[in-house]
Amino acid sequence: MDRMQRRDKRAIAVYGTAAAFCGVFAFVYAQFSHGVSSVAMTFMFLYPLIGGAGMYALMLVLPLRSFGRLSSNAYNSGIATLAVGSLLAGVFEIAGTSSAYQPVFTVAGVALIAAAFVLWFIEPRRSSEGACPRTAAGQRGRPALRERRR
Amino acid sequence: MLYGVALVGFAVFVLLDTFVLPHAQTAVVATAVGTTVSTGTVASDDVTTATASTSNASTTTPTVTDTSYADENIQITISTLRVDDTDVYVADVQVSSVAYLKTALAQDTFGRNIKQATSDMAEAHDAILAINGDYYGFRDDGFVVRNGVLYRDTVSSGTDALVVGEDGTLSAIGEDATSAASLACAGYWQVLSFGPVLVDDGQLAVDENDEVDKSMTSNPRTAIGMVNPLHYVLVVSDGRTSESEGLTLYQLAQVMQDAGCGMHVRVQPRWRRVLDDVVQRLGGQQPH
Numbered sequence: 001m002d003r004m005q006r007r008d009k010r011a012i013a014v015y016g017t018a019a020a021f022c023g024v025f026a027f028v029y030a031q032f033s034h035g036v037s038s039v040a041m042t043f044m045f046l047y048p049l050i051g052g053a054g055m056y057a058l059m060l061v062l063p064l065r066s067f068g069r070l071s072s073n074a075y076n077s078g079i080a081t082l083a084v085g086s087l088l089a090g091v092f093e094i095a096g097t098s099s100a101y102q103p104v105f106t107v108a109g110v111a112l113i114a115a116a117f118v119l120w121f122i123e124p125r126r127s128s129e130g131a132c133p134r135t136a137a138g139q140r141g142r143p144a145l146r147e148r149r150r
Numbered sequence: 151m152l153y154g155v156a157l158v159g160f161a162v163f164v165l166l167d168t169f170v171l172p173h174a175q176t177a178v179v180a181t182a183v184g185t186t187v188s189t190g191t192v193a194s195d196d197v198t199t200a201t202a203s204t205s206n207a208s209t210t211t212p213t214v215t216d217t218s219y220a221d222e223n224i225q226i227t228i229s230t231l232r233v234d235d236t237d238v239y240v241a242d243v244q245v246s247s248v249a250y251l252k253t254a255l256a257q258d259t260f261g262r263n264i265k266q267a268t269s270d271m272a273e274a275h276d277a278i279l280a281i282n283g284d285y286y287g288f289r290d291d292g293f294v295v296r297n298g299v300l301y302r303d304t305v306s307s308g309t310d311a312l313v314v315g316e317d318g319t320l321s322a323i324g325e326d327a328t329s330a331a332s333l334a335c336a337g338y339w340q341v342l343s344f345g346p347v348l349v350d351d352g353q354l355a356v357d358e359n360d361e362v363d364k365s366m367t368s369n370p371r372t373a374i375g376m377v378n379p380l381h382y383v384l385v386v387s388d389g390r391t392s393e394s395e396g397l398t399l400y401q402l403a404q405v406m407q408d409a410g411c412g413m414h415v416r417v418q419p420r421w422r423r424v425l426d427d428v429v430q431r432l433g434g435q436q437p438h
Contacts, residue, residue: 077153099168
């Protein structure tokens with residue numbers, strides 16, 4: 001398993017945990033909302049589940065190039081922004097109010113995700129086994145001590 | 151990491167801005183209708199509908215008991231009911247002029263998140279009876295006309311506006327169909343943004359499946375209705391406590407219909423009410 005695959009699997013685990021947390025949070029919040037419900041609150045777990053874990057799972061299963069560092073950061077930030085925006089939208093819906101800043105989260109989240117895909121296309125391709133250089137002996141990592149002394 | 155910190159910080163700011171930070175916009179315009187009147191938004195961003203009696207409004211000594219008030223211009227009778235495991239307070243109000251049906255804004259200031267206890271507002275405006283009103287300060291839309299002064303003309307889509315005419319008639323108008331400016335110019339004394347209409351022409355206008363927004367349980371309620379012009383019924387129910395379960399919209403509508411209302415509108419759910427304080431006030435006790 002190469003470094004990128006390990007990273008993608010770690011991302012799936014993290015996003016899965018985040019989705020579970022979002023689900024539990026929405027459930028607990030609903031217990032104190034006096035019967036008022038919100039679609040945004042109830043389904044905010046879908047952002048980390050499908051947008052996060054689902055995307056990285058697709059990259060593992062399909063012959064797709066993984067996100068690079070910049071595109072990965074942008075994509076993760078976008079998903080986080082959309083999830084937080086959904087949380088706030090749910091809070092406001094249940095309370096019966098609204099905020100003029102609510103659209104900022106949606107716009108920023110979508111923009112970051114779009115930027116992530118743009119970066120994904122323009123980032124320099126890395127070898128499928130990661131960026132570690134190979135030694136003259138064909139091994140990964142730094143050259144053996146014997147070779148450096150030469 | 152840096153973006154995460156910024157995201158959380160911005161989210162906290164948005165929450166504070168929405169629920170906590172006061173945004174004062176306009177100081178109340180004092181209108182003299184026989185007496186000095188300050189209008190403002192009710193405590194907890196609700197509008198108080200206050201019936202104010204001032205020293206030069208009545209020339210006779212009022213008759214006051216624990217549950218009633220009467221002078222030559224204002225008659226109020228308060229009764230306490232037990233309906234559907236809920237304490238319900240019903241105030242029957244008759245006035246000689248619509249000028250005695252006034253509203254007030256918290257801290258005499260129009261804006262968002264401006265708050266003041268309803269009982270404090272009632273005392274500051276020398277109100278005989280006061281209840282909380284709509285929640286204009288908790289949102290950025292909905293018509294706001296108080297004591298003839300226009301404060302906001304932003305439509306709250308799908309919302310009914312309760313309008314109080316110069317002759318004391320209560321009626322409901324869909325905000326999508328008009329503007330607050332035209333209502334104020336037409337002489338409507340008060341315009342409150344809430345709803346829905348519960349009783350119309352003496353008939354129930356809601357059924358057992360109707361509820362406000364996404365609320366689907368029994369709640370504390372506040373409502374105002376009209377028996378005839380200048381004859382009103384104010385209803386406040388407790389709820390979400392161990393003593394009182396609360397009322398559904400349908401149950402509230404039935405209470406108003408039984409009280410003789412030809413037309414009545416729900417004012418505001420889910421907020422504490424001040425009618426019990428007013429009962430104490432009538433009895434000479436200080437409201438808490």
